[in-house]
Amino acid sequence: MKLRNVGVVVSAIALVAALAGCTQTGSSVSEPGSISKATSTPAAAVSATGTGWTVGAKTGPAPVTLVVQTPTGEHGVDVTVSCPGTGAWVATNTTSSISRHGVCDKADPTLVPIIGTPSSVTIDVSAATGGQKFSAKAVATTTRFRQDAALAAFCKAYSVPDSTTYNADLSYQKHLSTAAQWQQERAEAASQLDTIASKPGDPGWAATATSALREAVLAAPAGAAGQADNRDEQTIGIACDNNSSSVDVQVTVPGQG
Structure with missing residues (x-):
């Protein structure tokens, strides 16, 4: 959801x-949300x-x-x-x-x-x-908005690790998972971010932001991976929003969402 x-x-x-x-x-x-001359x-x-x-x-x-x-x-x-x-x-x-x-x-x-x-x-x-x-x-x-397809694909891909950290944190905070389980989920999110950061063709700022997020996630205390680097998270979110391809978090924690 x-x-x-x-x-x-x-x-x-x-x-x-x-x-x-x-x-x-x-x-x-190269600019998020490419448009034609108004x-x-x-x-x-x-x-x-x-x-x-x-x-x-x-x-x-x-x-x-x-x-x-x-x-x-x-x-x-x-x-x-x-x-x-x-x-x-x-x-x-x-x-x-x-x-x-x-x-x-x-x-x-x-x-x-x-x-x-x-x-x-x-x-x-x-x-x-x-x-x-x-x-x-x-x-x-009369100008029509033209979505940047490459950025849209990046935003969709980024939604996966963002969902992973969000659900891992929420599950831990609700005492539905242990610290060890949270660490496993955090490692999965870091791996997902690493994959995105190293993908050729993405804008330079996107690779920089996802790399920084990966380091922040790995350094986060238990239950706080999703809030470890709000600046880079919002950099990505705003760029995706300007491209009409916003980041969506899929909630999988039982009873939430």
Whole structure:
């Protein structure tokens, strides 16, 4: 059973550095979530301002809401966020739950896909600005999102060790397995991560992140393998989310999920 989608949590806006190499900037296949050059209709643009979140705060301001009219033939919404500093932001199509992530010092448009042919789309935008103001603009576009197939395959493969560590930790924490059983599961997850990290053709950042995760998993105390390296885990989750190929955890622990 699918428990969670690690790329869409709002807490991801706190991971500024993790996002630096994972936003959509063009059509190069080396970038997660490759897109074609956007063609926008300026007359359909909608703008709004709001107050950003503070990293580490348990609560914060409501997101900025943009309602974009989508005439027939439009396939996406270009979202541009202008915010101070180098904080992170997330834009979500509230109907489809598709999210895209970016950073404040890169004000390039990011394409949020549209599913179906709705007459309008609602986009919620949140940003980590330490309580400072930010602005967001959205406009319908005829551009179609093109998923990076290689990245999608990587995200699917990564879901396996991520599920292994999650279930191993949960089973141990629920006293359903022993420390020795947990160590065996951890070793399996490390082996799975090693296989992914050494696979040719994956982006360089993906190999680096999975290698770091493997080392963190092997060094983790009992019951904490899945939280040993949140930074690299979220780097992967956000990149996969931007490619509409998010990481899914399959829960196998009895009575959970």
